[in-house]
Amino acid sequence: MNANAGKATGSATAVVVGAGVGGLATAVGLRRAGWAVTVLERRTTPERYGTAFGIHPTAQEAVDRLGLGEALRARAVPYRSARIRRPDGRVLAALPLERVERKAGRPELLVSRPHLLDALLAELRRLGGAEIAYGTRLTDPAPLDADLVVGADGIHSVVRTTRFGTGSAVRSLATEAWIGIAGFETGTYGETWGEGRFFGMTPVEPGRTNWYAVVPKAAGENGNTGGAAGAAEGLRAAFADWHDPIPRLLADTDPATWIRYDMRHLHPALPRFTAGGRVALVGDAAHAMTPNLGQGACTALLDAEALTRAVALHGPADLPGALRAYDTERRRSAQRVALASRTLHRFMTGRHPALRDALVGLLPG
Numbered sequence: 001m002n003a004n005a006g007k008a009t010g011s012a013t014a015v016v017v018g019a020g021v022g023g024l025a026t027a028v029g030l031r032r033a034g035w036a037v038t039v040l041e042r043r044t045t046p047e048r049y050g051t052a053f054g055i056h057p058t059a060q061e062a063v064d065r066l067g068l069g070e071a072l073r074a075r076a077v078p079y080r081s082a083r084i085r086r087p088d089g090r091v092l093a094a095l096p097l098e099r100v101e102r103k104a105g106r107p108e109l110l111v112s113r114p115h116l117l118d119a120l121l122a123e124l125r126r127l128g129g130a131e132i133a134y135g136t137r138l139t140d141p142a143p144l145d146a147d148l149v150v151g152a153d154g155i156h157s158v159v160r161t162t163r164f165g166t167g168s169a170v171r172s173l174a175t176e177a178w179i180g181i182a183g184f185e186t187g188t189y190g191e192t193w194g195e196g197r198f199f200g201m202t203p204v205e206p207g208r209t210n211w212y213a214v215v216p217k218a219a220g221e222n223g224n225t226g227g228a229a230g231a232a233e234g235l236r237a238a239f240a241d242w243h244d245p246i247p248r249l250l251a252d253t254d255p256a257t258w259i260r261y262d263m264r265h266l267h268p269a270l271p272r273f274t275a276g277g278r279v280a281l282v283g284d285a286a287h288a289m290t291p292n293l294g295q296g297a298c299t300a301l302l303d304a305e306a307l308t309r310a311v312a313l314h315g316p317a318d319l320p321g322a323l324r325a326y327d328t329e330r331r332r333s334a335q336r337v338a339l340a341s342r343t344l345h346r347f348m349t350g351r352h353p354a355l356r357d358a359l360v361g362l363l364p365g
């Protein structure tokens with residue numbers, strides 16, 4: 001790791017911890033502002049696993065400002081006409097995608113996580129002046145010799161726990177998610193809500209369908225006694241009598257490619273996203289949320305763009321001012337999204353599906 005590289009050339013220096021969406025987008029923004037950047041990543045190679053991210057129009061504007069709009073649109077697909085259904089297939093309501101598109105003048109997009117990471121890495125290479133130190137696990141940010149330290153190290157952030165205390169901690173929910181990509185297009189998109197479980201389907205790229213299944217942990221654990229094959233058996237059984245194409249999607253996707261997520265969030269919310277005039281948190285490190293609103297990557301991109309815009313505007317001489325501006329712009333907004341996502345999770349997996357469905361049925365179908 002060479003966090004001092006920028007010192008030799010006289011540029012301001014930053015260390016970004018974590019090469020996920022938030023860390024790489026921050027590195028791109030800092031490079032565009034002329035900073036020398038070192039990214040520390042505990043994994044030994046670029047990490048290309050993952051399925052699809054929804055990118056909301058406001059996050060697309062942030063991506064445009066980071067200079068990556070074209071690269072995003074080249075690999076993304078629009079997300080339109082999706083419905084909320086019951087397990088028997090009856091439509092309860094429409095997801096508000098048309099309204100979002102009308103208001104923003106552009107559609108919600110879906111992009112595969114590997115494509116988004118590739119676009120960020122390609123832009124960093126094009127800009128030059130950034131080093132990514134793979135295989136470097138940070139244990140303590142205090143000795144880092146850089147003007148700015150950005151914690152983009154995800155939900156279990158070491159930067160957060162060492163610099164912001166452990167008052168705000170990771171809470172596990174009673175559910176787990178399985179995600180995968182099937183090798184055919186369904187043409188049927190949206191979410192299907194059952195009792196304590198739900199299933200989602202979105203486009204991701206031609207000829208493929210992105211899906212996610214959220215189930216109570218006990219069901220997953222029971223199903224998981226036989227490893228990947230056992231998990232597949234449990235999950236396929238849990239959705240066997242749900243409407244087409246749900247059982248087909250699960251049957252078509254090789255369980256070896258399924259990804260399991262513990263459903264977690266950060267609670268209580270942090271009192272600030274910055275510390276000591278030189279440390280900032282972005283993305284899941286600052287506000288890990290449940291995925292129900294599909295906003296985890298969006299908020300990480302918005303954080304990265306807002307932080308690096310503030311840093312560019314204030315300049316290295318007024319880093320404390322830049323961090324204050326970043327905290328003001330992003331903290332409340334990101335925390336509101338996290339709370340809404342958690343509330344939606346409770347609503348979707350609640351114990352009174354009949355009441356829930358009646359309420360959702362009042363929305364435009």
Ligand SMILES: Cc1cc2nc3c(=O)[nH]c(=O)nc-3n(C[C@H](O)[C@H](O)[C@H](O)COP(=O)(O)OP(=O)(O)OC[C@H]3O[C@@H](n4cnc5c(N)ncnc54)[C@H](O)[C@@H]3O)c2cc1C
Nearest residue numbers: 018020021022042054138153154283284291294296297298
């Ligand atoms: C089921 C599910 C579905 C989702 N769907 C969506 C969606 O549709 N749309 C959406 O916007 N979001 C979605 N998300 C959320 C999204 O995956 C994350 O919120 C988002 O990627 C945040 O990125 P990040 O860079 O902050 O963190 P991460 O992607 O977690 O990256 C953190 C990086 O830091 C590295 N790291 C960690 N600790 C250290 C250390 N000590 N030293 C060095 N490196 C370290 C890690 O290896 C990793 O590369 C979903 C999440 C789940 C669980």
